[in-house]
Amino acid sequence: MEKNTSKHIIGRTVAYIVFISWTLITILPIFWMAYSSFKSNEELTRNIYAFPYELFHNEDDVYEIIAPQLNVTPDYDTETDTRERMIIESTSISPGRRLMVHFLVKEDLPQEILSRDIGDTLTLSELPKQMRREISRKTMLFNYTSAIQRGGLAQKFLNSLIYAGVSTFLINALSLMVAFALSKMQFKKLSLIVGGLIGFGYLLSVNSVIIPLFLMLSKMGLTDTHIGIILVYTAFGLPLAVLLDTQFISGIPGSLVESARIDGASTWRVIVSIIVPMAIPVTVTVSIITALGIWNEFLLVLVLASSEFTKSLPVGVFSFSSLTSTQLGWQLAALMVATAPAMIVYFIFQRRLTEGVVGGAIKG
Amino acid sequence: MKKRDIQALPTYLILVAPALLIYLFVVAYPIGYSVWLSFTDFNPNKGGQWDWVGTLQYSTMFKDPNFWHALKNNLIVVAVSVFGQIPIGFILAYILYRKKVKAVHFFQTFVFLPQFLSTIVIGILWKRLFQADGPISRIIQIVSKDPQAQFELMLYADTVMIPIAFALIWVYTGMYMTIFLANLQKIDDHLIEAAKIDGATESQIFLKVIVPLLAGTILVSSILAIAGSLRGFDLIFSITTQGLQRNNAMVLPIFMYQSAFQNYTNEMRFAYGAAISNIIVVISLILIGISRLVGKKTDY
Numbered sequence: 317m318e319k320n321t322s323k324h325i326i327g328r329t330v331a332y333i334v335f336i337s338w339t340l341i342t343i344l345p346i347f348w349m350a351y352s353s354f355k356s357n358e359e360l361t362r363n364i365y366a367f368p369y370e371l372f373h374n375e376d377d378v379y380e381i382i383a384p385q386l387n388v389t390p391d392y393d394t395e396t397d398t399r400e401r402m403i404i405e406s407t408s409i410s411p412g413r414r415l416m417v418h419f420l421v422k423e424d425l426p427q428e429i430l431s432r433d434i435g436d437t438l439t440l441s442e443l444p445k446q447m448r449r450e451i452s453r454k455t456m457l458f459n460y461t462s463a464i465q466r467g468g469l470a471q472k473f474l475n476s477l478i479y480a481g482v483s484t485f486l487i488n489a490l491s492l493m494v495a496f497a498l499s500k501m502q503f504k505k506l507s508l509i510v511g512g513l514i515g516f517g518y519l520l521s522v523n524s525v526i527i528p529l530f531l532m533l534s535k536m537g538l539t540d541t542h543i544g545i546i547l548v549y550t551a552f553g554l555p556l557a558v559l560l561d562t563q564f565i566s567g568i569p570g571s572l573v574e575s576a577r578i579d580g581a582s583t584w585r586v587i588v589s590i591i592v593p594m595a596i597p598v599t600v601t602v603s604i605i606t607a608l609g610i611w612n613e614f615l616l617v618l619v620l621a622s623s624e625f626t627k628s629l630p631v632g633v634f635s636f637s638s639l640t641s642t643q644l645g646w647q648l649a650a651l652m653v654a655t656a657p658a659m660i661v662y663f664i665f666q667r668r669l670t671e672g673v674v675g676g677a678i679k680g
Numbered sequence: 681m682k683k684r685d686i687q688a689l690p691t692y693l694i695l696v697a698p699a700l701l702i703y704l705f706v707v708a709y710p711i712g713y714s715v716w717l718s719f720t721d722f723n724p725n726k727g728g729q730w731d732w733v734g735t736l737q738y739s740t741m742f743k744d745p746n747f748w749h750a751l752k753n754n755l756i757v758v759a760v761s762v763f764g765q766i767p768i769g770f771i772l773a774y775i776l777y778r779k780k781v782k783a784v785h786f787f788q789t790f791v792f793l794p795q796f797l798s799t800i801v802i803g804i805l806w807k808r809l810f811q812a813d814g815p816i817s818r819i820i821q822i823v824s825k826d827p828q829a830q831f832e833l834m835l836y837a838d839t840v841m842i843p844i845a846f847a848l849i850w851v852y853t854g855m856y857m858t859i860f861l862a863n864l865q866k867i868d869d870h871l872i873e874a875a876k877i878d879g880a881t882e883s884q885i886f887l888k889v890i891v892p893l894l895a896g897t898i899l900v901s902s903i904l905a906i907a908g909s910l911r912g913f914d915l916i917f918s919i920t921t922q923g924l925q926r927n928n929a930m931v932l933p934i935f936m937y938q939s940a941f942q943n944y945t946n947e948m949r950f951a952y953g954a955a956i957s958n959i960i961v962v963i964s965l966i967l968i969g970i971s972r973l974v975g976k977k978t979d980y
Contacts, residue, residue, distance in 0.1 A: 490699035493696070497695040513703070519968075527957060554702070614913070631800075654798050662797075666789050666792070
């Protein structure tokens, strides 16, 4: 092969160019999204590529004192906290739009500032240290706090966790039971039918039956409930889980099960004390694939959830982004809230995910 | 059946029943429901009153220009996955397999990454990147030295599928690459060594040894790709803006969603939507059948 050295070098170079550019096309947009989520809208308009600066260098930010108005929503509980406040608005971040507003407790302010009138300005450095710190921190996280508060993302984050967590648990429990029955009990024909039925679901998705599901669940009063949504996720998670679990449990020697039986262990005992501990690797794989899939799922929740109480993160982020199309910084922060957890899980469990996807595709 | 088997039957049923019941109720029953629905005039405004209407929904659909437009776009998406994602994924996997690059794991991790991010988030992200005053436009302005230049492909019906195809390849190629790489790594090295000793060139090894060995994997991947791209909803829904742009890039699942859940003027909207969903399933079964036939014809 030595005669082909130059050809080899060209081949290698092309291979590197392809992979490096592909990797860059993946990393750069995500990187841009990550750092731009810390930029103010004004900065994004000025230069879409520059690194964040304004929100972090906020010591000399100038604020204007404004009058209380209906469109200025307090960030504290007005019922329990009746201390008098001075309201100030940033003159550099979304000025005049009542988006970057702080409520300063008057009793903590020096006399000199209290004597100023509405319309006057003050700079951050004039304020007491404690206040300055808090405003400075709020400014840095301006996009994130705005997105989380205005988009109600905390509730949606929790919902996504519930959907992914509970459904994944149920899928694992049910599919381990089925997989044990299919691979370690002697009902070949029955198992063929059960396995075939569930396997068929592998080619379907929620999207294919969303209309009948909506009508059925409406009739039962299960739309817009956590239970209804979890039920559907559980059912659609089963085919892949049963497939992978059956592949795995078939590989566990039957003699282990037999000897436990001879020692008088019941089927439940065998599953709980022998199968489940041994099946931990495949359970981890199934859990990650399933949980990430549910975390990212969109259409089911879009159709079934009508209240803020049941919406998941992707639906929340989507509607937030259509409602606030002018606030790019907020949107990018919302996108980060939805992607960061998935990316962390992905980077920790990448090898397991690969195994699961490959295992599912071979027999799929 | 042996006596012991019959004793074990209740246990077997208890193990299988919960999963099977949920599955039959949520997956199998709705399929039948959907077929039934599509032959009725089910009216949600009148408490679900219905009558048989034969193939009315289907004939309405075949007369609807939006259906043909969505079908055309959907077939483009299928083509992009079968003739784009799969061959590119295969070539990328082959490069990694033959160790043409180092840091195989590093590259695999990043090519595979988009698959596991929310498709909605990816759609919104690319929508922002492609926006008229967005980052891609800025690059075009710098390269072309024309400060007015814009990324325009998203704006016109003729070209909107090009950036979408790009995004689709970016998201899904990693999955096929991973599947192919795992199967390539199972190939016995001796086969390739033997071919080399027989004087086979690199391209001959690829075409005559590798590709035939992976024919089954290619077929399975094609089936996954066809089924996946016909039901794909999220990416195109979120990468386009509501209205003209989304209509330009309409695919069948979006057409189904809009007909069933947004078009309140049609009293039979659920029945009509069900007809569209059923056609999506039928089309994917036909395409999967064709790919199996092609797979058999080219069997080595």
